[in-house]
Amino acid sequence: MTHHDMMHDLLHSLSNPAVRDLAWALRSCPLLGETTKVQRHPLQASCWTRQPQRLADWLAQQDRDPSPLHSWLAEKPVRRLGLYYERLWQFALHAAPDVEVVAANLPIRQGGQTLGELDLLLRDDEGEHHLELAVKFYLGTGGSDAADWLGPGSHDRLDLKLSHLAHHQLPLSSRREARGALNELQLSEARAAFWLGGYLFYPWPDGCSAPRGALPGHCRGGWLHRRDWDCFAATRPDAHWQPLPRLAWLAPAQLRADEAWSAEIFQQWLSILRPEAQAQLLVRLEEDQAGHWQEVERLFLVNDQWPTHS
Numbered sequence: 001m002t003h004h005d006m007m008h009d010l011l012h013s014l015s016n017p018a019v020r021d022l023a024w025a026l027r028s029c030p031l032l033g034e035t036t037k038v039q040r041h042p043l044q045a046s047c048w049t050r051q052p053q054r055l056a057d058w059l060a061q062q063d064r065d066p067s068p069l070h071s072w073l074a075e076k077p078v079r080r081l082g083l084y085y086e087r088l089w090q091f092a093l094h095a096a097p098d099v100e101v102v103a104a105n106l107p108i109r110q111g112g113q114t115l116g117e118l119d120l121l122l123r124d125d126e127g128e129h130h131l132e133l134a135v136k137f138y139l140g141t142g143g144s145d146a147a148d149w150l151g152p153g154s155h156d157r158l159d160l161k162l163s164h165l166a167h168h169q170l171p172l173s174s175r176r177e178a179r180g181a182l183n184e185l186q187l188s189e190a191r192a193a194f195w196l197g198g199y200l201f202y203p204w205p206d207g208c209s210a211p212r213g214a215l216p217g218h219c220r221g222g223w224l225h226r227r228d229w230d231c232f233a234a235t236r237p238d239a240h241w242q243p244l245p246r247l248a249w250l251a252p253a254q255l256r257a258d259e260a261w262s263a264e265i266f267q268q269w270l271s272i273l274r275p276e277a278q279a280q281l282l283v284r285l286e287e288d289q290a291g292h293w294q295e296v297e298r299l300f301l302v303n304d305q306w307p308t309h310s
Contacts, residue, residue: 006027006052007024007027007028010023010027010056010059011023011024011251011252011254012294013056013060013063014059014060014063015063015254016062016063016066016069017248017251017254018066018069018070018073018088019059019062019063019066019069020250020251020252020254021084021088021250021251022059022062022069022088022091022092023059023251024250024251024252025085025088025089025092025135025197025250026043026048026055026059026088026089026092027055028197028219029215029217029218029219030195030196030197030215030218031136031138031158031196031197031198031199031200031211031214031215031218032196032211032213032214032215032218033213033214033215034212034213035162035194035196035213036162036166037162037165037166037170037192037193037194038191038192038193038194039193039194039195039196040129040131040193040194040195041195042089042093042099042120042122042131042133042195043055043092043093043096043099044124044126045098045099045124045125045126046096046097046098046099046124047097047098048096048097058095068091069091072087072090072091073087073091079247081135081246081247081249081250082133082134082135084247084250085133085134085135085197085250086104086105086119086133088250089120089133090104090120093120093122098124098125099122099123099124100122100123100124101120101121101122102121102122102123102128102185102187103118103120103121103185104119104120104121105117105118105119106118106121106181106185108172108173108175108177108178108181109177110177115172115175115177116168116169116172118130118132118172118173118178119131119132119133119169120132120133121173121182121185121187121190127189127191128187128188128189128190128191129190129191129192129193130170130172130173130190130191130192130193131192131193131194131195132165132169132170132192132193132194132195133194133195133197134161134165134194134195134196134197134198135196135197135198135250136151136156136158136161136196136197136198137151137152137198137199137201137249137281137300138150138151138156138157138158138198138199138200138201138211139151139152139201139203139223139279139300139302140200140201140202140203140207140208140209140210140211140223141203141208141307142203142208143208143209144208144209144210144211144212145159145211145212146158146159146162146211146212147159148208148211149200149211150307152278152279152281152300152302153278153279154306154307154308158211161196165194165196169194170192170193170194171192173190173192174192198219199218199219199220199221199249199298200214200218200219200220200221201220201221201222201223201299201300202220202221202222202223203222203223203224204222204223204224204228204232204299205232221297221298221299221300222297222298222299222300223279223299223300223301223302224299224300224301224302225301225302225303225304225306226273226275226301226302226303226304227304229270229301236284238263239284240260240261240262240263240266240284240285240286240293241261241266241282241283241284241285242260242261242265242266242269242282242283242285243269243280243281243282243283244281244282244283244298246281249281252283252294252295252298253283253285253293253294253295254292254293254294254295255285255292255293256291256292256293257287257291257292257293259293260285260287260293275303275304276303276305277303278303279300279301279302279303279306280300280301281298281299281300282298282299282300282301283295283297283298284296284297284298
């Protein structure tokens with residue numbers, strides 16, 4: 001069974017949206033397999049990684065009673081997807097039987113100025129770790145160079161993110177300004193690494209090369225300009241589409257019958273979408289035997305001027 005199949009089966013067994021997002025965060029492939037800086041799964045040294053059934057059992061328990069996860073998320077409500085992703089990881093790492101969360105979102109200051117935050121400081125059987133977490137959605141614009149992969153707002157780029165990680169975020173824990181904060185936590189040698197989750201979106205209809213270093217099993221979708229929608233939609237007659245709100249972009253969508261849009265509602269939504277609207281993440285849904293609507297495809301619908309740079 002491939003990693004993708006295992007992921008599909010795991011998500012299919014879970015029904016609570018936040019728990020499904022949690023499972024996706026913990027078990028989805030990273031965007032890149034080959035990177036110049038060290039990439040490390042936060043649970044790399046955990047028994048949950050060595051014995052994935054233990055993790056699956058814990059996730060099933062969260063699905064039966066999601067109130068602890070809901071309470072954790074409600075403590076610090078967030079509107080940014082990246083912060084939601086971090087909160088999911090923090091919840092899991094606090095629960096992992098053999099990982100110690102020493103600190104999360106630790107600010108490093110020089111005088112009155114904040115130089116940045118350390119996302120996670122962990123202890124496990126492999127030592128002490130400074131980990132930076134990120135979840136990103138990049139649309140390919142033609143080539144395999146990281147600069148050819150843009151965020152849906154077109155300002156974020158894969159090469160810029162990797163550079164920021166390499167030159168600012170990862171070195172922060174080894175700067176002398178961080179030493180005092182780390183000493184207070186009794187951390188001596190926190191090795192810096194990152195974990196980059198997310199999806200890569202390929203242009204319709206011709207596609208493009210994956211970015212260099214991408215894993216074959218990465219999460220993926222498509223993208224197209226608004227002007228091409230009618231031609232694209234004609235290739236999938238009778239399909240059920242609807243947009244996803246930003247905080248629902250992680251795990252593949254699973255909706256109840258009363259949450260799924262009719263074709264008429266979607267067409268009405270599309271007809272009033274402004275021509276200059278920001279990128280919209282759409283999912284194609286199919287009804288399963290239990291009457292739930294499962295995501296089978298996702299794509300970004302971007303305005304006809306995309307990509308635009310200010």
